[in-house]
Each structure stands twice: as structure tokens, then as C-alpha cells.
Amino acid sequence: MSEKIKVLLSEEEVDARIKQIAAQISRDYAGREIHLICVLKGGVFFTCELAKRITVPVSLDFMSVSSYGDDTKSSGVVKIVKDLDQPLIGKDVLIVEDIIDSGRTLSYLIEILKGRNPNSIRLCTLLDKPERRVKDVKVDYCCFNIPDEFVVGYGLDYAQKYRNLPFIGVVELENQD
Numbered sequence: 001m002s003e004k005i006k007v008l009l010s011e012e013e014v015d016a017r018i019k020q021i022a023a024q025i026s027r028d029y030a031g032r033e034i035h036l037i038c039v040l041k042g043g044v045f046f047t048c049e050l051a052k053r054i055t056v057p058v059s060l061d062f063m064s065v066s067s068y069g070d071d072t073k074s075s076g077v078v079k080i081v082k083d084l085d086q087p088l089i090g091k092d093v094l095i096v097e098d099i100i101d102s103g104r105t106l107s108y109l110i111e112i113l114k115g116r117n118p119n120s121i122r123l124c125t126l127l128d129k130p131e132r133r134v135k136d137v138k139v140d141y142c143c144f145n146i147p148d149e150f151v152v153g154y155g156l157d158y159a160q161k162y163r164n165l166p167f168i169g170v171v172e173l174e175n176q177d
């Protein structure tokens, strides 16, 4: 079996939408500072592009959770692989994710982070697959709703590959013979 990647959202479409969302966030947080939490690894490309375009002051921290491993299906078990470096007390937290699928990862993460007493907590995602939701999650900012297909690129991997693609693609498995 080999893989072919079909473009779902082009680099231009993704970049243009991130600019729009960053402008909206900058308006909504006018006069405040944002503490961005990048959810690794998938959220890293989106976080960088978004952060560069937000015009209010931004601080940045990173967290790594894993529920998929190298599989295309969520295990349902969310593990904290790397915790935040800084406390959240009194901060306006904006969690930045690459994708919300079943909602398990984010519902778990939001509950944990709420317990650290931030002033506010919101969620921004590059992609959302609403059809796949198992756990309710309030999504405050979403760049694209997408159909129920396994996607790669812009931080998203298939067995750790394709994170560096500058567009969002769908993995198509094909027989070599």
C-alpha cells in the first residue's frame, strides 16, 4: 500500500482564513493580553501563523497530550505528555488546536485547565469535524468545518508524516500493483 494526498484546503485558503480569525480574535481581546496555549504537536504550525497575526500582546506556552498515537482512531485515553511551564491564574487563556474530532482530547484538557483558575478560557481550532463529536466542546473560533475524513498537513500527521505540508490534504491509500 502507498499513500496519495488529495488537497482539501489549499495553502492560500488556509492562510487567508487564519488572517480573518486572527483579526477577529484581536478585536475580541482589544485592551487585554492573550495567553496562547499551543497543543502539541499538531497545533504548532497553526499557533505560529495565528500568533504572528494577532495584534494584542501574546504570551505563549505549550502542552502535549496524546490520544491517537500513530493510529487514525482515538484510543479514548488522553495522556499529558508535557505540561505547561507557567501557571494560568488570572490569565485570558486561548487554547490553540489543529483539529477537534471526537472532542475527547479538548473536553479533558479544558476541564484540567479550568481547575488552574484562569480569568477566561476559550478554544480556537484550525479544523473541526462536528459529525464525529462524542463529547461536547464549546468551540469559540474555528477556521474550517470539514467532513469526516482523515486529514494531514499544517501540523496534522499520518504515522508522524506529512505535518510539514503547507495545505490540508486527505490521505488516500492505494494498492501499488
Ligand SMILES: O=P(O)(O)OC[C@H]1O[C@H](OP(=O)(O)OP(=O)(O)O)[C@H](O)[C@@H]1O
Pocket: 039, 040, 041, 042, 043, 065, 066, 067, 068, 069, 074, 097, 098, 099, 100, 101, 102, 103, 104, 105, 106, 156, 157
Ligand atoms: O477530538 P479528538 O478525537 O480527541 O481528536 C483531536 C486530537 O487528536 C490530535 O492529536 P494527536 O493525539 O493525534 O496528537 P498530535 O497532535 O501530537 O499528533 C489533535 O491534535 C487533537 O489533539
Ligand SMILES: Nc1nc2[nH]cnc2c(=O)[nH]1
Pocket: 068, 099, 100, 101, 102, 149, 150, 151, 152, 156, 157, 158
Ligand atoms: N492527522 C489527523 N489527526 C487527527 N486526530 C483527529 N482527527 C484527525 C485527523 O483527521 N487527522
